[in-house]
Amino acid sequence: MNIRNRLFFLIYLLTFNFFSIYSQDSNQEKKPLREVLEILQKKFNVSFSYADNSVKNQFITVPDDSLTLSEVITQLQQKTSLQFEILNGSLIVIRKKQKTKLKSKSSYSEFEPLDEVLVQGYLTSGISKNSDGSIDLETDKLGILPGLIEPDVLQIINSFPGVITVDESISNINVRGGTHDQNLILFDGIRMYKSGHFFGLISAFNPYLDYDINLSKSGSSSKYGESISSVIDMKLPDEVSTGTKTQFGLNMISADFLTRIPISETTELQLAARRSITDFINTPTYNQYFKRAFQDSDLSALLNNNSVLVKDERFSFHDIYSKFIWDISRDDKLKLVFLNIENELSYDQKLTGSTGDLELESNLNQQSFTTGITYEKQIHDDFKISAQKYFTHYDLSSTNADILNSQNLIQENVVQDNGLKIDACYNYNESVSFLSGYQFSQVAISNLEDVDNPEFRRYIKQVLLSHSAYGQFDYTTDRIQLKAGARLNYFEKFNRFLIEPRITFNYKFLNNFSLLATGELKSQSVSQIIDLQEDFLGIEKRRWVLSDEKDIPIITSKQASLGVFYKKNNLLISGEFYIKNVNDISARSQGFQNQFQFVNDIGNYNVKGFDFLINQRFKNFNTWLSYSYNVNNYDFASLNNAESFPNNVDVRSVINLAANYTYNDIKLALGLNWHTGRPFTKPLQSDNTIIRTINFDNPNSSRLADYIRFDASLQYQFKIGKANAAAGVSVWSVLDKRNILNTYFDLDNNVINQIENTSLRVTPNASFRVSF
DSSP states (O other): OOHHHHHHHHHHIIIIIGGGOOOOSOOSSOEEHHHHHHHHHHHHTOEEEOOHHHHTTOEEOOOOTTOOHHHHHHHHHHHSSEEEEEOSSSEEEEEEOOOOOOSSGGGOOOOOOOOOEEEESSSSTTEEEETTSOEEEEGGGOOOOTTOSSOOHHHHHTTSTTEEOTTSOTTSOEETTOOGGGSEEEETTEEOSOOEETTTTEESSOTTSOOEEEEESSSOOTTOOSOSSOEEEEEOOOSOOSSOEEEEEEESSEEEEEEEEESSSSEEEEEEEEEEOTTTOOOHHHHHHHHHHHTTSHHHHHHTOTTSEEEEEEEEEEEEEEEEEEOOSSSEEEEEEEEEEEEEEEEEEEEEETTEEEEEEEEEEEEEEEEEEEEEEEEETTEEEEEEEEEEEEEEEEEEEETTTTEEEEEEEEEEEEEEEEEEEEEOSSSEEEEEEEEEEEEEEEEEEEEETTEEEEEEEEEEEEEEEEEEEEEEOSSEEEEEEEEEEEETTTTEEEEEEEEEEEEEETTTEEEEEEEEEEEESEEEEOSOTTGGGGTSOOEEEEOOSSSSOOEEEEEEEEEEEEEETTEEEEEEEEEEEEEEEEGGGTTOOSTTTTOOOEEEEEEEEEEEEEEEEOSSEEEEEEEEEEEEEEEETTSGGGOOEEOTTOOOEEEEEEEEEEETTEEEEEEEEEEOOOEEOOBOOOOOSSOSSOOBOSTTOEEOOOEEEEEEEEEEEEEETTEEEEEEEEEESTTOOOOEEEEEEEEETTEEEEEEEEOOOSEEEEEEEEEO
16 A cells, blocks of 8 residues: 555544444543643643653542632642742642552552653743653643744754754754764654654744653663664643633744644544745745855755756645554553655756757655554553554655766665554552563665666665564652663574663652763664765765665664752752763764765774753743763774764854743743854865865864854744633844864865855844743
8 A cells, every 4th residue: 555545544534434423421520630830820820840651540520710820729739739939920830649558569659650750940930850860741731932934843842951053953963972863853753764854954843832851862662773872752631621722823934724623522633734935925034044055055056056946946845643542441442643754945957958858857855644543541540551552654756867868767765664562560669660662663774876878777685584573660759760671683684682771769868859860871773874965966865774684784782871960949950970882883973074084894982971961940030051061982994094073063062051941921031052163174285286186184174163043032922702812922143153063175176175164144033922
């Protein structure tokens, strides 16, 4: 069944089959606690901050309209196993209550295992830092951040210590020195192979969906595999709403729509769609994005070529999301999710000659189709299982028309990921819980190159089947939180086993201090490489490949960290040291643009670093300063005489200074970003009048100038009748500084040319949004 047929079949299921489902027996008086909290937020103009697991499987009646906020909170505490703490007039933090162990093991009361929250409102509202070192984001509660017009998931992650994008692209997120393909990005439990629109300048995931996101930089759960860097787990709402909720939005890049429609008391359909407006109107934002995205591409080269006329440039993107939820019973739930993402660029080339005009079209299409079905079963209060069947299809294809050489080059990179995951969670008591599971994955990746002049065709397809079993033990007390587990991977093709132990230990001492230690071993068999810098029109140069245990081995990593956190009232100070060793990387995956550009070798990189943060919150004011330092070096047996040299993403120091302020319905955020320049390789001086090759200096022995950027955002919330509305403006790079992101050299007619990729200059954006 091809992709179009799959899409039609899924739409048929959502539109026709499931609409006929009737609700099961349910308590009509009680509602999910999360829905009740949403009602109370609107009624009292407050914000509840909580871990998603803390409100799951809790149902209560809506408090009487005559009750005050204080009376409502008292009633909620009496009817739930939760504590409600009012931090200020508008922010209420929800935590689990401490439970008392009863005499017999069979007498434990009902509970849910929670990630202990170290601090709420981390950097801004809606962000929490957990005791295991991971970070939670809830986009529906998220405050304003500098330079962002909307809660872009991946842009927000770049604000955290230890995370940077060396080229301003969220398709190139570097977490503690890793490359982007070494991050595991999950959308409702399904791995994503595409993360950016506009070829990396904005997130491919609709920012207004109610995500519950968990970012783990180290010591991640054993249930996560196929990544040796971070885990970005994006979960979508699972509870059936009490009423229809709809939003419309427009900014200077795109327009979007989303809605949640309860079909019955036990079923809900979620729909969302976003599309660029760039093929209808050229805004200042689009013009800046266009220059930045395509400055080092074939399109940019043609625009500067007086021999060829380039016309009818067309660029667009869209994403479509849907999710169906069915509460079959109080203990059974079925979920069906669908996501389609697409970017498309095309342009015409016209060459005028004595024999007439010649016109050809070049195009690039990048598409991702994802679907999955999940069944959850609460066996009893302490035992829950879930099973998910998923499928992802990623397709990057281009036609590059070289009009000067009368040549057409077709390239394609296709990934098909088909898998099954089964999880089981058992809560032994209020302190001890166990997680176990199994994952099967079948990944097929193909690469095509087809040239018509001279005729050449190469097509390679690889398939890899893997099985993973994992288990984890969680132990939590007032002072100690321990997570210890392991993941066992078996790769059929290579008959190879890999075991990956994971551990996280947090110890609270002296009331306000916490000590955090993490350690993990990880592996991944799917990665990205660059064959040529001109591949795929020079825009999307990276292609996905599978390990073959020869030219591209399975990548493995070791990572450990040790940190101390001080938290008192609204002040957080944290410092964390880490060491990371990554083995068996391919030189082709690193994007060299020096003497190693066409060399293939297998090597390692080693990172040693330190992350520091100080975050102070006041009543309406929040400010933070973060600093990251790391040293990141390569070791390749056949490169640089087997001596270490700086990694391509070895940015030594990074500083983020930011503040946001809220006054009634107005939110303001300002921020400064600074980091040292990334390394590059200069050519050596030559006395030859004719240069046939470039003789380079020691690899990555030079550095670009420091990067600095100042951003600002402003948002105003108001009412239009009964609807909630919001208008905002943002300016990225207020100082309009020209930052150099990358420098490399090539040879043109025996002359060495220096090419510089530069950052976004001053980029304004504006948005308007209404919800009801």
